[in-house]
Structures are given as C-alpha cells and as structure tokens.
Amino acid sequence: MTEPLYFIDSSVGTFTGTVERTLDDRVVLDRTQFYPTGGGQPHDTGVITSAEATWDVTAVEKNDEIYHTLAGPDPLPEPGTNVSGELNWDRRFAHMRYHTAQHLLSAYLLETYDAETTGNQLYDDHAHLDCAHDRFTETDLADIEAGLNALVVDERDVTWYEMDREAAEQALDPDRTRINLLPASITELRIVEISGGSKSEIPFDRTACAGTHVENTAEIGTITVTKRQTQGSEHERIHFELSP
Numbered sequence: 001m002t003e004p005l006y007f008i009d010s011s012v013g014t015f016t017g018t019v020e021r022t023l024d025d026r027v028v029l030d031r032t033q034f035y036p037t038g039g040g041q042p043h044d045t046g047v048i049t050s051a052e053a054t055w056d057v058t059a060v061e062k063n064d065e066i067y068h069t070l071a072g073p074d075p076l077p078e079p080g081t082n083v084s085g086e087l088n089w090d091r092r093f094a095h096m097r098y099h100t101a102q103h104l105l106s107a108y109l110l111e112t113y114d115a116e117t118t119g120n121q122l123y124d125d126h127a128h129l130d131c132a133h134d135r136f137t138e139t140d141l142a143d144i145e146a147g148l149n150a151l152v153v154d155e156r157d158v159t160w161y162e163m164d165r166e167a168a169e170q171a172l173d174p175d176r177t178r179i180n181l182l183p184a185s186i187t188e189l190r191i192v193e194i195s196g197g198s199k200s201e202i203p204f205d206r207t208a209c210a211g212t213h214v215e216n217t218a219e220i221g222t223i224t225v226t227k228r229q230t231q232g233s234e235h236e237r238i239h240f241e242l243s244p
C-alpha cells in the first residue's frame with residue numbers, strides 16, 4: 001500500500017519514493033505527497049523525476065491504490081526505480097486554504113443556523129458548499145462573511161490526529177464529526193480540529209476528514225462570500241472566494 005505522506009505533514013511539497021507498479025500511463029509508488037481527488041478537493045499536480053527523465057503528473061486517483069497518471073517520455077519508470085516528486089505548490093496550498101475555509105463555514109453554519117453541510121467542491125480560486133437551509137438573506141451572507149473572517153483574524157490553530165472509529169463514535173458529537181457519512185470499511189479515522197480560541201477549551205470544529213489543511217486559520221486569508229443559490233427546497237449553495 002502507498003504510504004500517504006500528505007496525511008502526516010501536508011506542508012511538504014517534495015518527497016522521494018520507489019515505483020511499485022506501472023500500468024499504461026500510470027504508476028503506483030511506495031509513498032507519495034500527491035493528494036488524490038476526493039472529498040470535494042481536486043488532486044495535486046507536479047512532476048516525478050528519475051535519474052533518466054521527468055514526467056508531469058496530470059491526475060491522481062485513489063482506487064485500490066493511489067495511481068499517478070504521467071505525461072512525458074516513454075517508457076514510464078519501471079518498478080523498483082527510485083524517483084523524487086515535487087508538487088505544484090501554488091495549486092496545493094490554494095486547495096489547503098480553501099479546504100480549511102470550508103471547515104470554518106460548515107461549523108459556522110451548523111452553530112449559527114443549525115444548517116448541516118450536505119456537499120462541497122473546491123478549486124484553486126473558488127469554492128462552494130451546500131447545506132440544509134431554506135434561504136439565506138443578504139444580511140445572513142454578510143454576517144457569515146464577517147463571522148468567518150473573525151475566525152481567520154483570531155489565528156486559530158488547526159491540528160489533526162488518528163483515532164479508532166469506535167472510540168471516535170463514542171467520544172465525539174456525531175452531528176459535527178459526520179462519521180456516519182464514511183464507508184463502514186474505514187476503521188481508523190483522521191480527526192481534524194480547529195481551536196476554540198484563547199477563551200474556549202472546546203474546539204470550534206472537530207470532524208473526521210481526509211483532506212489537506214493549513215496549520216492556522218490566519219493562512220486562509222480574507223474570505224469573500226460571493227453569492228448564494230437555491231438548490232431546491234430546504235437547500236442552499238454558498239459560493240466563496242479567498243484573497244489571492
């Protein structure tokens with residue numbers, strides 16, 4: 001199995017590894033920092049380099065293994081080849097900022113409007129989030145934007161750790177952690193916490209999540225709520241952008 005290095009330290013954009021399998025235009029490595037598409041977060045891009053050649057990583061998907069689709073010289077590196085990888089860091093860091101902003105938005109909507117998140121999709125320059133709510137007014141949107149930016153300015157720490165699923169189901173609030181949305185096959189969870197700030201011991205957000213995050217909300221930058229859209233009865237979509 002590929003060791004997902006992005007789970008351990010997502011602030012690193014380079015790594016070394018060994019090719020385990022090669023199939024058509026794809027390779028499997030023993031370890032990788034390339035995040036595969038999942039959870040509303042797009043895959044990383046970048047390059048993989050051997051002693052002989054360099055390939056562009058054009059897609060990364062997780063099925064039974066993490067597959068890196070390569071473009072460049074033929075043939076692709078053989079199993080056993082030592083390679084180094086380098087991410088397109090601007091793209092990955094933007095995804096980390098947008099993804100962490102989505103945590104703030106989900107937690108804020110649940111706390112303030114009792115509106116549960118039902119879906120989300122982010123890119124490197126915009127994102128949207130769907131939630132169970134009838135209709136946000138213009139005043140609501142301005143309040144949401146101000147509330148989120150206050151959490152950014154407050155420089156809240158973001159931390160993550162592994163937890164056994166059974167222990168997590170007993171110890172954590174199921175509404176907030178959204179563990180029930182995960183397939184039963186997942187028995188070890190990655191819990192992501194955003195600090196409650198200097199005045200609270202209770203985290204502002206604590207969810208099971210397999211994405212990549214910044215380590216402090218200050219890194220997100222200014223959040224602008226750009227618009228809302230109805231997604232049918234009792235469903236709203238909120239669009240937002242971050243300062244470049």
Ligand SMILES: [Zn+2]
Binds near residue numbers: 099192
């Ligand atoms: Zn996350």
